Amino acid sequence: MAARSVDYLLIGGGLASATCAASLREEGADGSILVVGREPDPPYNRPDLSKGYMMGKESRDEVFVHPSDFWDGQNVELMTRTSVTGLDANERVATLQSGDEVRFGQALLATGSNVRRLRATGGELDGIHYLRTFGNADAIRADAEQAENVVLIGGSFIATEVAASLTSLGKKCAIVMLEEVTLEAPFGKEVGGFFHRVLEEHGVVIHGGDELDRFEGDGRVSKVVTKGGLELDADLVVIGAGVTPDVTLARAAGLKLSESGGVDVSSRLEASSSDVYAGGDIADYDSVVHGRSLRIEHWDVAFNQGKTVALNMLGRNVNHEEIPYFFSDLADWSSMEYVGPGSGRVVVRGSMNDGEFTAFYLGDGGVVTAALTVGRSDDLDPARRFIREKTAPDEGALADLSTDLAAL
Numbered sequence: 132m133a134a135r136s137v138d139y140l141l142i143g144g145g146l147a148s149a150t151c152a153a154s155l156r157e158e159g160a161d162g163s164i165l166v167v168g169r170e171p172d173p174p175y176n177r178p179d180l181s182k183g184y185m186m187g188k189e190s191r192d193e194v195f196v197h198p199s200d201f202w203d204g205q206n207v208e209l210m211t212r213t214s215v216t217g218l219d220a221n222e223r224v225a226t227l228q229s230g231d232e233v234r235f236g237q238a239l240l241a242t243g244s245n246v247r248r249l250r251a252t253g254g255e256l257d258g259i260h261y262l263r264t265f266g267n268a269d270a271i272r273a274d275a276e277q278a279e280n281v282v283l284i285g286g287s288f289i290a291t292e293v294a295a296s297l298t299s300l301g302k303k304c305a306i307v308m309l310e311e312v313t314l315e316a317p318f319g320k321e322v323g324g325f326f327h328r329v330l331e332e333h334g335v336v337i338h339g340g341d342e343l344d345r346f347e348g349d350g351r352v353s354k355v356v357t358k359g360g361l362e363l364d365a366d367l368v369v370i371g372a373g374v375t376p377d378v379t380l381a382r383a384a385g386l387k388l389s390e391s392g393g394v395d396v397s398s399r400l401e402a403s404s405s406d407v408y409a410g411g412d413i414a415d416y417d418s419v420v421h422g423r424s425l426r427i428e429h430w431d432v433a434f435n436q437g438k439t440v441a442l443n444m445l446g447r448n449v450n451h452e453e454i455p456y457f458f459s460d461l462a463d464w465s466s467m468e469y470v471g472p473g474s475g476r477v478v479v480r481g482s483m484n485d486g487e488f489t490a491f492y493l494g495d496g497g498v499v500t501a502a503l504t505v506g507r508s509d510d511l512d513p514a515r516r517f518i519r520e521k522t523a524p525d526e527g528a529l530a531d532l533s534t535d536l537a538a539l
Contacts, residue, residue, distance in 0.1 A: 135234070137165040137233060139237055141238070143243055144172075146196055147241035164208065166209045170265070171266075173196070182292055186296045220238075220404035223406070239410055240381055240410075242376075243411055247375055262289055277366070283304060291459075295460075303336075305337070341357045343357060399451070411433035432456075435451070452519075465505060471492070471501025475492045479491075502514035
């Protein structure tokens, strides 16, 4: 017999669970809610770790999703430093690391991701970091106080954002990456090239088309050596090699997984067992907007999926129809916003040279599949409409700043 029962069990101490709990209360749920997270802190906004928090512009409290009085004020029980080690989806019983059992009416799995670790000689040396948690960010900031030369491994968001943050704090930063151009993988060479130039213009040295070979040092890292023969002095290394969805609990529970490795959920975000939902980094959901399965590992997706799960826990029977959105800041040098996901040829509205533009991505038939903007946030709402309605606007008009996008 389970030792206790709750109406809503939210597994994972991140944004999806925090938003789901708040939405349940906002929508009138009066049942018991239990949030279980393995980290020592209450849910927080991870994107801030590489930006404002890294630069000391934001305090720990400012990064929390909810103020400290939210949990008691909304009668939501929060268990930190606690893992769910077992889940019987059919019997609706979860086992905590203490061995205690919790029976639930409905559950959300939002166990997030784990960083992808590189296997390289010297990887055990002090001064080599990955960034995922508050603790990681604190350790990087502490090491950065004594560091002069910082090497970032990877050409995507973590490496570029941390490079910008630490450069703004006076550190000499170099990036080593497989790509020729930063952010080439998500945005292509043309748009990625804009951010590449911004980084270089502010002093970040970028070594593209190369690969990490090994780390050297006596107890602590002092050098990064690449397979191309580069030898870079390094007092601090931050690795941004991506993440993998943490589906350990879901797999053990027998929930259906997708071919790409996430939890396979419906357009309502319900997993293969009734009354069990998945959201955030682990959810491969059936997108009614995009007509295909999607898994997006970003803050805004977890936020909106937490809302959708709450509504469906309350019997609203709604599809998750939000257009995925995310943002990235390179210190105070440049900020971008993106709606998608999608790919295709690029039509630029505005000027990359002036640092104020929107790049529209056009797929088959000229249909807008995504849009990235720097300094033109007003273009995002029309972009969302284009994506939702599968619009193929005239390309000349799309690029013409005199065109009213709402009229296309």
